[in-house]
Amino acid sequence: xxxxxxxxxxxxxxxxxxxxxxxxxxxxxxxxxxxxxxxxxxxxxxxxxxxxxxxxxxxxxxxxxxxxxxxxxxxxxxxxxxxxxxxxxxxxxxxxxxxxxxxxxxxxxxxxxxxxxxxxxxxxxxxxxxxxxxxxxxxxxxxxxxxxxxxxxxxxxxxxxxxxxxxxxxxxxxxxxxxxxxxxxxxxxxxxxxxxxxxxxxxxxxxxxxxxxxxxxxxxxxxxxxxxxxxxxxxxxxxxxxxxxxxxxxxxxxxxxxxxxxxxxxxxxxxxxxxxxxxxxxxxxxxxxxxxxxxxxxxxxxxxxxxxxxxxxxxxxxxxxxxxxxxxxxxxxxxxxxxxxxxxxxxxxxxxxxxxxxxxxxxxxxxxxxxxxxxxxxxxxxxxxxxxxxxxxxxxxxxxxxxxxxxxxxxxxxxxxxxxxx
Amino acid sequence: xxxxxxxxxxxxxxxxxxxxxxxxxxxxxxxxxxxxxxxxxxxxxxxxxxxxxxxxxxxxxxxxxxxxxxxxxxxxxxxxxxxxxxxxxxxxxxxxxxxxxxxxxxxxxxxxxxxxxxxxxxxxxxxxxxxxxxxxxxxxxxxxxxxxxxxxxxxxxxxxxxxxxxxxxxxxxxx
Numbered sequence: 082x083x084x085x086x087x088x089x090x091x092x093x094x095x096x097x098x099x100x101x102x103x104x105x106x107x108x109x110x111x112x113x114x115x116x117x118x119x120x121x122x123x124x125x126x127x128x129x130x131x132x133x134x135x136x137x138x139x140x141x142x143x144x145x146x147x148x149x150x151x152x153x154x155x156x157x158x159x160x161x162x163x164x165x166x167x168x169x170x171x172x173x174x175x176x177x178x179x180x181x182x183x184x185x186x187x188x189x190x191x192x193x194x195x196x197x198x199x200x201x202x203x204x205x206x207x208x209x210x211x212x213x214x215x216x217x218x219x220x221x222x223x224x225x226x227x228x229x230x231x232x233x234x235x236x237x238x239x240x241x242x243x244x245x246x247x248x249x250x251x252x253x254x255x256x257x258x259x260x261x262x263x264x265x266x267x268x269x270x271x272x273x274x275x276x277x278x279x280x281x282x283x284x285x286x287x288x289x290x291x292x293x294x295x296x297x298x299x300x301x302x303x304x305x306x307x308x309x310x311x312x313x314x315x316x317x318x319x320x321x322x323x324x325x326x327x328x329x330x331x332x333x334x335x336x337x338x339x340x341x342x343x344x345x346x347x348x349x350x351x352x353x354x355x356x357x358x359x360x361x362x363x364x365x366x367x368x369x370x371x372x373x374x375x376x377x378x379x380x381x382x383x384x385x386x387x388x389x390x391x392x393x394x395x396x397x398x399x400x401x402x403x404x405x406x407x408x409x410x411x412x413x414x415x416x417x418x419x420x421x422x423x424x425x426x427x428x429x430x431x432x433x434x435x436x437x438x439x440x441x442x443x444x445x446x447x448x449x450x451x452x453x454x455x456x457x458x459x460x461x462x463x464x465x466x467x468x469x470x471x472x473x474x475x476x477x478x479x480x481x482x483x484x485x486x487x488x489x490x491x492x493x494x495x496x497x498x499x500x501x502x503x
Numbered sequence: 504x505x506x507x508x509x510x511x512x513x514x515x516x517x518x519x520x521x522x523x524x525x526x527x528x529x530x531x532x533x534x535x536x537x538x539x540x541x542x543x544x545x546x547x548x549x550x551x552x553x554x555x556x557x558x559x560x561x562x563x564x565x566x567x568x569x570x571x572x573x574x575x576x577x578x579x580x581x582x583x584x585x586x587x588x589x590x591x592x593x594x595x596x597x598x599x600x601x602x603x604x605x606x607x608x609x610x611x612x613x614x615x616x617x618x619x620x621x622x623x624x625x626x627x628x629x630x631x632x633x634x635x636x637x638x639x640x641x642x643x644x645x646x647x648x649x650x651x652x653x654x655x656x657x658x659x660x661x662x663x664x665x666x667x668x669x670x671x672x673x674x675x676x677x678x
Binding site for chain 2: 092
């Protein structure tokens with residue numbers, strides 16, 4: 082008996098029970114407590130009293146000025162009342178903006194006045210982190226970064242978030258929701274995130290599915306004899322993973338950088354893990370457990386960290402044709418001709434297969450912003466310029482985010498950068 | 504939308520917004536359900552008590568004060584109170600022996616094995632002090648972290664870890 086055994090005794094509530102209970106709850110209104118009603122009443126009286134006292138005080142002090150104003154009002158054109166705005170979603174308070182009056186066009190804040198909030202997908206988190214580090218180095222306002230799922234991030238974009246870095250394009254209905262609330266959204270495609278599982282050209286391993294990779298590299302896998310239990314990964318050869326493979330040792334190399342590891346976990350391990358329905362269900366029911374099962378990689382020497390160098394491919398990998406290696410797309414692109422291509426089933430990773438979405442281990446990276454923030458907040462504008470401006474310091478072919486694994490859309494920014502060194 | 508780290512993961516704060524409540528329900532229903540399974544080992548009561556917990560929380564959601572406790576702490580405190588009330592009410596006439604009526608997914612063999620495992624565990628935990636039973640239910644039933652359990656049982660995080668470790672060792676020796 083151990084932790085794993087005890088956790089395995091859990092089970093999901095019967096679906097019929099979960100459905101019925103949800104239905105009952107939906108019909109049940111929330112009760113306000115009597116004490117909260119008293120508190121609200123007290124608050125109303127307090128505010129009313131203070132307002133009345135202030136009005137009386139001002140009336141006594143501003144008597145003569147009010148007379149003058151009355152004359153001015155009679156000659157000045159009347160100002161129309163502001164149009165009623167559609168209801169907005171509840172928004173988190175943003176430090177530095179609470180209670181602040183709206184900024185006029187001539188009254189622009191300094192770049193560091195208003196903190197910029199960035200919400201990022203889990204996959205794009207290392208890129209956002211790279212940007213934050215860069216911002217602190219070059220003196221840009223330090224943004225606050227939060228990680229959310231893409232659909233949550235897009236909901237927040239219609240609320241009080243300045244930027245969203247997402248791993249998919251905003252859906253029409255999500256955009257319509259922002260438009261309904263009177264928020265204009267700006268969109269940029271920054272590039273792609275992609276990993277490649279590859280090998281030396283002479284490898285004899287056939288193509289792998291994400292499920293094969295999961296069964297080879299996960300720390301724990303479902304017990305073949307009893308799929309509802311997890312066991313420490315016992316597979317030592319590819320034949321253990323699936324009988325269609327030969328008896329070749331499982332050895333996979335991976336660079337030690339967090340970006341490649343995170344991308345591999347989310348783009349390759351997750352689909353493999355979710356090929357087991359009982360684990361896939363955990364994604365929405367028990368995220369920590371799902372995270373533990375699907376993202377935990379084995380540490381028994383089958384998966385080895387390796388520094389990327391110029392001799393890695395030709396000396397180490399060519400000498401061991403049945404070793405696999407996980408690479409970020411940029412590094413793969415440099416050594417493409419000396420490598421196998423992809424070991425995963427499906428098309429070879431190229432810019433074309435990345436952009437048309439056919440290469441499975443890749444996601445686009447989009448940047449979204451509230452257009453009004455770009456107009457009124459200098460810090461937000463600087464940030465957008467840094468990421469999307471013509472000099473492409475961040476996302477060009479040699480941009481700092483590209484060095485962290487972002488695949489740029491094309492090589493044009495590199496040319497621009499050469500002509501306009503910072 | 505606000506978030507908190509209560510059970511070692513981000514949990515949704517239930518505003519009156521319907522989508523948030525949906526997420527809270529999806530997050531916590533299996534945890535509360537399994538908390539009662541580990542605590543009581545009686546399927547009929549488990550469903551009843553889970554429903555009672557959520558109905559209480561849902562009715563009182565306007566009264567929840569996040570300045571006093573995290574949402575998970577608040578919800579599990581309700582579950583603990585519901586459980587205590589239930590145990591008190593049945594103490595006079597219910598035996599401690601465990602009668603399980605568990606309908607689990609999987610093959611009949613797996614179902615039977617898991618049912619007997621839980622029954623055996625329940626029989627072993629029945630001899631444990633109430634505090635240890637509560638810790639086992641919160642840790643392995645609700646899947647809470649030691650940090651999230653600590654305020655629920657009035658112990659420090661390290662104390663929770665130590666007691667759980669000893670309890671599991673004791674259970675292992677009797678298994």
